[in-house]
Amino acid sequence: MTAAAAPRQDVSGRGGSLLRRFGLPTLGILTMLGYWELHIRLFNVPHYLMPPPSLIAVTLVEEWPTLERNVGTTLIEAVGGFLLGNAVAILLAVLFVHNRPMERTLFPVAVAVRTVPIIAIAPILVLLLGNGYAPKVVIAALISFFPTLVNMVRGLESVEVSALELMRVLSATRTQVFFKLRLPSSLPFLFAALKIATASSVIGAIVAEWIGADTGLGYLIVISTFEFRTGLLYATTAMASFLALALFLAVAVLERLIVRWQPATTRQ
Amino acid sequence: MSPADRSASGSGPAAIRLEEVGMTFPTSSGPLRVLEGVSIAVRPGEFVSLLGPSGCGKSTLLRLIADILAPTDGRITVAGESPETARRRRAFGFVFQDSTLLAWRSALQNVLLPLEISGDAGEGRERARRLLDLVGLTKFESAYPWQLSGGMRQRVAIARALITEPRILLMDEPFGALDEITREYMNLELLRIWQATGTTILFVTHSSPEAVFLADRVVVLGVRPGRVKLDLAVELPRPRDPALKETVEFARHTATLRRALVGETRLE
Numbered sequence: 001m002t003a004a005a006a007p008r009q010d011v012s013g014r015g016g017s018l019l020r021r022f023g024l025p026t027l028g029i030l031t032m033l034g035y036w037e038l039h040i041r042l043f044n045v046p047h048y049l050m051p052p053p054s055l056i057a058v059t060l061v062e063e064w065p066t067l068e069r070n071v072g073t074t075l076i077e078a079v080g081g082f083l084l085g086n087a088v089a090i091l092l093a094v095l096f097v098h099n100r101p102m103e104r105t106l107f108p109v110a111v112a113v114r115t116v117p118i119i120a121i122a123p124i125l126v127l128l129l130g131n132g133y134a135p136k137v138v139i140a141a142l143i144s145f146f147p148t149l150v151n152m153v154r155g156l157e158s159v160e161v162s163a164l165e166l167m168r169v170l171s172a173t174r175t176q177v178f179f180k181l182r183l184p185s186s187l188p189f190l191f192a193a194l195k196i197a198t199a200s201s202v203i204g205a206i207v208a209e210w211i212g213a214d215t216g217l218g219y220l221i222v223i224s225t226f227e228f229r230t231g232l233l234y235a236t237t238a239m240a241s242f243l244a245l246a247l248f249l250a251v252a253v254l255e256r257l258i259v260r261w262q263p264a265t266t267r268q
Numbered sequence: 269m270s271p272a273d274r275s276a277s278g279s280g281p282a283a284i285r286l287e288e289v290g291m292t293f294p295t296s297s298g299p300l301r302v303l304e305g306v307s308i309a310v311r312p313g314e315f316v317s318l319l320g321p322s323g324c325g326k327s328t329l330l331r332l333i334a335d336i337l338a339p340t341d342g343r344i345t346v347a348g349e350s351p352e353t354a355r356r357r358r359a360f361g362f363v364f365q366d367s368t369l370l371a372w373r374s375a376l377q378n379v380l381l382p383l384e385i386s387g388d389a390g391e392g393r394e395r396a397r398r399l400l401d402l403v404g405l406t407k408f409e410s411a412y413p414w415q416l417s418g419g420m421r422q423r424v425a426i427a428r429a430l431i432t433e434p435r436i437l438l439m440d441e442p443f444g445a446l447d448e449i450t451r452e453y454m455n456l457e458l459l460r461i462w463q464a465t466g467t468t469i470l471f472v473t474h475s476s477p478e479a480v481f482l483a484d485r486v487v488v489l490g491v492r493p494g495r496v497k498l499d500l501a502v503e504l505p506r507p508r509d510p511a512l513k514e515t516v517e518f519a520r521h522t523a524t525l526r527r528a529l530v531g532e533t534r535l536e
Contacts, residue, residue, distance in 0.1 A: 160366075160368065162364045162365070162366055162368045163368050163370070165331070165334075165336050165362075165364070165368075166362070166364065166368050167385075168334075168335075168336050168355075169334050169335075169336065169355060169360075169361075169362045170381070170382050170385045170386070171355055171356050171358075171385070171386070172385045176385055180370075180381070180384070180385070181370070184370065184371075184372045187372075259372075260372075261371050261372040261373075261412050261413075261414070
């Protein structure tokens, strides 16, 4: 086993691996920011059109109380929608795998829901559910639901015939086949979908806030656009991006803790 | 039961008895007759190889005995009982061509799977360790399948099949995917395990040298529909070692099998 793992470690353990892992990405981002700053200063681009990164950084600090107050709302909506949408998707996937007629009945409904543009359905939901958390959570749930459903069904079905035959020979019950075979097999597929869902649930929450809200990052984007506070607009956008990144990292960490059995190479 | 007992006539209760077994699969282009009038009796403690070209239904036959499939005609008894009863009483273990180890379980946890499913994993840990000893994987109990070589994975699969202390071991081309050196080594290991446990083994293979080297008897199946073409008693001394393969006696056995097999492929 160590013999199999050793060459891999050799490759990544060579001198300069730290540089390659963290140095080069940082260099890429710094180059982009540097060019941005320079371009705006050299060509005198008005700051209300596009502020330089330095101004955005200053705004991030100065407006921090405002940003902090609003990011909390969006965080709750996004996480709520993420949990709701993925929970429904996972339950439906389990149902589909065990009940084919159910899949044939409900899958077209799921596809139909998927085809309605989220932007178009948002005002309807705000109309139906009011101005509070509810429509935001539902929209964030709707947008993160479908990829998880499709991936989870695939994951639960990604079981080899011989593994099912093994379970038969061992006289395993349906419940045992599910918990000992299908569910663990599906986890890599599930986590791939959950990672996509982190970013989409933030998008869903922000779009919902555009339609009707008095707090949240989406609300802040609308207000700062109307008031030509471009610095705040960019700072808010950056916050939204950080929020999605934080959720993504949380799911990635969870995956590392749970899905431990894959060789490191397939994860990179 | 030791191999010496196999001379004690076929009048005793057979470990596996097939009487006029036939199998037809429904396909889109009409019914496909895979097996026809197959009668075989395997004595307790006997090592029987089931040899045939691909598509002769030898794997199907093993699945009929293991109650993974049900025969269209004929009667099968395993340890004096119906295949279903034998399966529920864990009278046999099954080793698949691919090891079908669960990727998220360590070697030890994989070996323990049958006991977990039958609900007596409690006292099994020590036995599982002893079986990993027996198959020569003492140091690898906490290794995951991806960390093991093909031969090691197959040895874990054999330990897993033995954990319920079955009287019969059904093996479906277990070494078919291994390279020749590993395969020869695994053949020796299997004979050693067979001597140590006294299990009855029905071993499916498409290699006549392998069939002869391992078995007390080689049953050759013909093609479509598969029926018994030849039932050859292997009169070679035990214990066997690889040098046996260079003897005239060994060559005479394989030549007989080859003629039976060649006759079959001409039919196609």
